[in-house]
Amino acid sequence: MDEGKLSRWPMIAITVLRVAVGWHFLYEGIAKLSSPSWSAAGYLKQARGPFAELFKWLANNPNQLANADLITMWGLTAVGVLLILGLFTRLASLGAIGFILLFYLCNPPFVGYFYSIPTEGSYLIVNKNLVELCALLVILVTGSGTFAGLDRIVHGLIRRR
Amino acid sequence: MAGDGEQDKKPAQAGNKGLGRLSRRDVLAGLSTVPALGLFGYAWNQQHKYQQAKADAAAASPGAAANVQEINIALLGAGAQGQVLTDSMLRIPGLRFRAVCDVWTEYNQKRVVNQLKKFNHSPNAYEDYREMLDKEKELDAVVIATPDFWHSRHAVDCLKAGKHVYCEKEMSNRLEGARAMVAAARDTGKLLQIGHQRRSNPRYLHCYEKLLREAKLLGRVVTISGQWNRALAPDLGAPDRYKIPEPRLKQYGFKDMHQFRNWRWYRGLGGGPIVDLGSHQIDIYGWFLGANPTGVMASGGTLYHDPATHEWYDTAMVVYDFDTPAGPVKAFYQTQTTNGSQGYFENFMGDQGTLLISESEVYGAKLYRDPNAPAWDTWVQQGYITAPKLQEIKEKTEGVTDVRESVSPDEHKVSIVLRDPYHQPHLQNFFDTVRGKGKLNCPAEVAYESAVAVLKVNEAIEAKSRLAFRPEDFRI
Amino acid sequence: MDRERTDSGVGIAARGDRFDARRFSHEAMATVFEVHAVHPDERYAAQAAQAAFELVDRLEGELSRFRPNSDIARINHLAAGGSTRVGASTMECLVIARHMFDLTAGAFDVSIGSGLPSLELNPEGFLVRATADGVQIDLGGIGKGYAVDRMADLLGEWGLERALVHGGFSSVLALEAPAGRDGWPLTLSDPADPSRVLAALTVRQMALGASGMRKGGHIVDPFTGEPARGRRAAWVAVPRPTVSASAAATDAPPPRAAAVTDALTTAFMLMSLEAIEALCNRSPGLEAWMLPEPDADLMGQVSLLHFGGNGPGYTSTSS
Numbered sequence: 001m002d003e004g005k006l007s008r009w010p011m012i013a014i015t016v017l018r019v020a021v022g023w024h025f026l027y028e029g030i031a032k033l034s035s036p037s038w039s040a041a042g043y044l045k046q047a048r049g050p051f052a053e054l055f056k057w058l059a060n061n062p063n064q065l066a067n068a069d070l071i072t073m074w075g076l077t078a079v080g081v082l083l084i085l086g087l088f089t090r091l092a093s094l095g096a097i098g099f100i101l102l103f104y105l106c107n108p109p110f111v112g113y114f115y116s117i118p119t120e121g122s123y124l125i126v127n128k129n130l131v132e133l134c135a136l137l138v139i140l141v142t143g144s145g146t147f148a149g150l151d152r153i154v155h156g157l158i159r160r161r
Numbered sequence: 162m163a164g165d166g167e168q169d170k171k172p173a174q175a176g177n178k179g180l181g182r183l184s185r186r187d188v189l190a191g192l193s194t195v196p197a198l199g200l201f202g203y204a205w206n207q208q209h210k211y212q213q214a215k216a217d218a219a220a221a222s223p224g225a226a227a228n229v230q231e232i233n234i235a236l237l238g239a240g241a242q243g244q245v246l247t248d249s250m251l252r253i254p255g256l257r258f259r260a261v262c263d264v265w266t267e268y269n270q271k272r273v274v275n276q277l278k279k280f281n282h283s284p285n286a287y288e289d290y291r292e293m294l295d296k297e298k299e300l301d302a303v304v305i306a307t308p309d310f311w312h313s314r315h316a317v318d319c320l321k322a323g324k325h326v327y328c329e330k331e332m333s334n335r336l337e338g339a340r341a342m343v344a345a346a347r348d349t350g351k352l353l354q355i356g357h358q359r360r361s362n363p364r365y366l367h368c369y370e371k372l373l374r375e376a377k378l379l380g381r382v383v384t385i386s387g388q389w390n391r392a393l394a395p396d397l398g399a400p401d402r403y404k405i406p407e408p409r410l411k412q413y414g415f416k417d418m419h420q421f422r423n424w425r426w427y428r429g430l431g432g433g434p435i436v437d438l439g440s441h442q443i444d445i446y447g448w449f450l451g452a453n454p455t456g457v458m459a460s461g462g463t464l465y466h467d468p469a470t471h472e473w474y475d476t477a478m479v480v481y482d483f484d485t486p487a488g489p490v491k492a493f494y495q496t497q498t499t500n501g502s503q504g505y506f507e508n509f510m511g512d513q514g515t516l517l518i519s520e521s522e523v524y525g526a527k528l529y530r531d532p533n534a535p536a537w538d539t540w541v542q543q544g545y546i547t548a549p550k551l552q553e554i555k556e557k558t559e560g561v562t563d564v565r566e567s568v569s570p571d572e573h574k575v576s577i578v579l580r581d582p583y584h585q586p587h588l589q590n591f592f593d594t595v596r597g598k599g600k601l602n603c604p605a606e607v608a609y610e611s612a613v614a615v616l617k618v619n620e621a622i623e624a625k626s627r628l629a630f631r632p633e634d635f636r637i
Numbered sequence: 638m639d640r641e642r643t644d645s646g647v648g649i650a651a652r653g654d655r656f657d658a659r660r661f662s663h664e665a666m667a668t669v670f671e672v673h674a675v676h677p678d679e680r681y682a683a684q685a686a687q688a689a690f691e692l693v694d695r696l697e698g699e700l701s702r703f704r705p706n707s708d709i710a711r712i713n714h715l716a717a718g719g720s721t722r723v724g725a726s727t728m729e730c731l732v733i734a735r736h737m738f739d740l741t742a743g744a745f746d747v748s749i750g751s752g753l754p755s756l757e758l759n760p761e762g763f764l765v766r767a768t769a770d771g772v773q774i775d776l777g778g779i780g781k782g783y784a785v786d787r788m789a790d791l792l793g794e795w796g797l798e799r800a801l802v803h804g805g806f807s808s809v810l811a812l813e814a815p816a817g818r819d820g821w822p823l824t825l826s827d828p829a830d831p832s833r834v835l836a837a838l839t840v841r842q843m844a845l846g847a848s849g850m851r852k853g854g855h856i857v858d859p860f861t862g863e864p865a866r867g868r869r870a871a872w873v874a875v876p877r878p879t880v881s882a883s884a885a886a887t888d889a890p891p892p893r894a895a896a897v898t899d900a901l902t903t904a905f906m907l908m909s910l911e912a913i914e915a916l917c918n919r920s921p922g923l924e925a926w927m928l929p930e931p932d933a934d935l936m937g938q939v940s941l942l943h944f945g946g947n948g949p950g951y952t953s954t955s956s
Contacts, residue, residue: 018194022197027205034209084194086191147190148190148191149191149193150192153188153192248724251763252723280763281761395680395684395687397688398684398685400685400795400796403794523703578705580705580714581706582698
């Protein structure tokens with residue numbers, strides 16, 4: 001939706017939020033790409049929660065695991081770059097939400113589940129992953145890329161008179 | 162323009178710079194977040210460089226021997242202690258084993274040569290050390306781990322042949338031998354380090370330099386106690402099929418295979434447990450006090466073992482007197498080979514605190530502050546000692562506090578950890594000095610003072626009375 | 638039958654007609670190592686056993702992660718990119734551990750899931766390099782077996798061929814049998830009910846490893862990070878190849894049968910029965926016995942599962 005936009009300062013704030021989230025994703029992606037032997041296997045093997053079996057199956061299946069690793073590494077990087085630049089923001093936001101949902105479900109802090117990955121802080125259902133996911137929802141629906149991002153240029157270029 | 166980031170773009174107006182339908186504002190706003198990417202790239206680069214530098218520093222220590230000047234060494238004495246030293250030396254970069262010399266050619270010599278070959282050394286094997294000194298042209302240093310009664314001749318000949326020498330303790334089983342070694346080192350100008358390896362142990366160095374000399378944590382040390390208790394074990398034997406023929410044994414000063422394996426127990430060859438074990442710790446007494454003893458009395462005997470095969474004392478209890486600038490000190494030492502209770506340690510007791518230290522990395526060093534002593538907080542903050550682990554206050558079962566028992570003092574530790582085999586720092590110190598990059602932590606003159614103090618004990622046991630030292634006794 | 642009670646379920650049966658084996662014990666690696674040897678000279682046998690025990694102590698100093706200055710402790714403190722030099726025994730153990738990791742598809746993992754593949758081994762240079770942070774090695778699942786192998790070699794040097802060596806009965810190596818016998822008589826029992834003998838073996842030149850649920854102890858599954866479930870005990874036997882003179886002349890590392898069985902019993906507590914059977918079928922001489930958790934419905938029935946064919950020098954009777 002292009003009409004009924006928020007006023008300027010809220011949009012600037014949301015742009016800052018978008019760049020921050022993008023930066024985080026980009027760093028996660030590049031850190032994995034540059035680490036010599038990163039694999040999601042360790043993380044997946046520690047999976048808990050209702051989908052634990054699926055994640056563990058993924059960890060034990062070398063072909064699927066390799067695909068998952070590639071998608072994760074490059075996906076995080078791509079999403080990060082796009083969010084920072086504000087290009088294809090909606091698509092990038094959806095992708096980011098997808099990633100976070102997977103990470104969250106792999107280790108959900110539901111009451112009664114026992115952690116094997118030691119985490120900092122104390123969480124009850126809502127942890128940092130979930131907060132970041134909500135932030136991406138805000139970014140998704142407010143079209144910050146078209147306010148201050150390459151989307152604005154792209155929209156301008158393709159807009160029909 | 163202040164306003165609402167409207168998406169309703171006006172068609173390009175005349176005079177409006179921009180691309181086609183885009184106004185300049187559009188372009189600027191559109192590109193506004195691109196610099197964030199540049200900032201990311203810069204930050205990433207910085208972090209990458211830092212991590213790379215850290216990794217390089219970590220990789221630089223072992224394995225990367227490229228810049229280290231290689232030292233050609235020979236091992237003289239491939240028995241139990243020689244093998245311990247070899248295990249350490251194989252973890253030190255920049256050493257090239259040129260020769261291994263041992264009279265037990267069938268067993269120990271062959272084993273060590275094979276081990277060195279696995280590590281890509283090609284040492285020549287010798288039985289006669291003089292042949293080795295003649296034939297090995299490219300030898301910088303010799304590491305000696307032969308029986309004590311051979312130390313003097315081996316060390317002196319190696320020094321005179323122009324080699325630096327690392328010689329196991331005790332320097333010699335007799336003072337004349339030790340004196341000859343000091344003289345030879347002085348005359349030839351070559352390095353002679355004696356294997357009191359605690360002198361290079363980082364924890365001992367820390368305790369001596371930081372805790373005793375700088376912080377004076379213990380206050381005035383008045384008494385010391387130390388021991389090495391070793392559990393009962395059978396005499397050392399040898400595989401039947403590798404026995405050394407008698408003529409060769411006799412040629413090298415052994416009457417039979419049993420004496421060859423158990424030389425430490427025989428007069429004229431070794432000095433018994435007080436020399437084998439005690440020399441390490443009595444050396445620490447003198448080092449930490451910064452003084453030599455003024456007298457010694459000792460009681461001992463062959464209480465348990467067969468005197469026919471154990472000519473030296475299997476049990477010894479010793480009391481040294483020291484005169485230090487702070488005042489007189491009495492130091493007790495005990496060794497036995499029938500029971501291993503409490504193992505080995507040295508205990509330094511001062512009016513303000515106690516230091517309980519052992520070479521064993523599992524035990525480490527423990528410090529206790531006397532409750533009436535000044536607080537140790539500054540030293541804890543500086544990391545010299547750890548924060549105390551508070552001792553639990555014992556529950557009194559009777560209602561009355563027993564005034565004879567004092568409250569247990571807080572226990573501090575030292576956070577220095579040695580990650581290498583025990584002899585490695587001392588060997589490293591020797592090789593660093595050979596390369597001109599350090600100073601020996603236990604040169605011959607210093608070790609001589611220990612030897613004087615240690616070798617007197619057997620005399621004192623025999624004399625059954627207190628023997629005095631004169632200051633000249635310790636100097637050559 | 639009179640028998641040692643052990644947590645691993647392995648014991649030496651003492652039958653009516655005793656043979657005079659001398660027995661020497663020594664505490665190390667948080668267990669009791671023993672040498673049982675048949676030899677006419679008591680003193681010589683004691684000296685040989687003492688030499689073997691001193692070897693175990695030296696190995697513990699290099700391999701134990703609880704010794705702050707051991708090779709393993711040093712490896713466990715490496716940062717990413719750091720490397721360290723280790724001794725020959727340590728490297729041998731790490732190479733075997735890595736091989737078993739690959740062979741069992743990660744079920745035997747001395748890094749307990751902290752990333753064994755990110756440890757680069759350079760066997761010729763005796764260098765170990767960590768390519769990631771946080772790799773922690775614990776050789777508990779292989780160290781005793783390796784020590785037993787080395788002890789057996791040393792006893793061979795001393796001419797004590799008729800001997801049996803073990804570490805806490807969880808790693809047993811039988812050399813030659815006492816004179817006039819086919820082998821050393823061993824029994825496998827349910828660790829939870831030691832009076833019940835499940836199998837009797839007569840072994841020579843064979844390594845036998847045992848893993849069981851010890852009181853308070855557990856085998857951690859590197860996949861889940863939780864204690865393994867579904868098995869009560871596992872035993873693995875591998876023949877000990879007698880090294881021929883020609884093989885000894887080459888640089889080939891001697892086969893470490895006890896180390897291998899030590900590793901396999903740990904792995905078999907976690908692997909599926911199908912995988913165990915497959916591994917036994919394609920490895921001649923490899924034999925395994927598994928004691929699964931009893932079914933809730935079956936009452937008191939203990940089924941001992943047996944995989945692998947009969948190797949040389951082995952006869953068994955199951956009870």
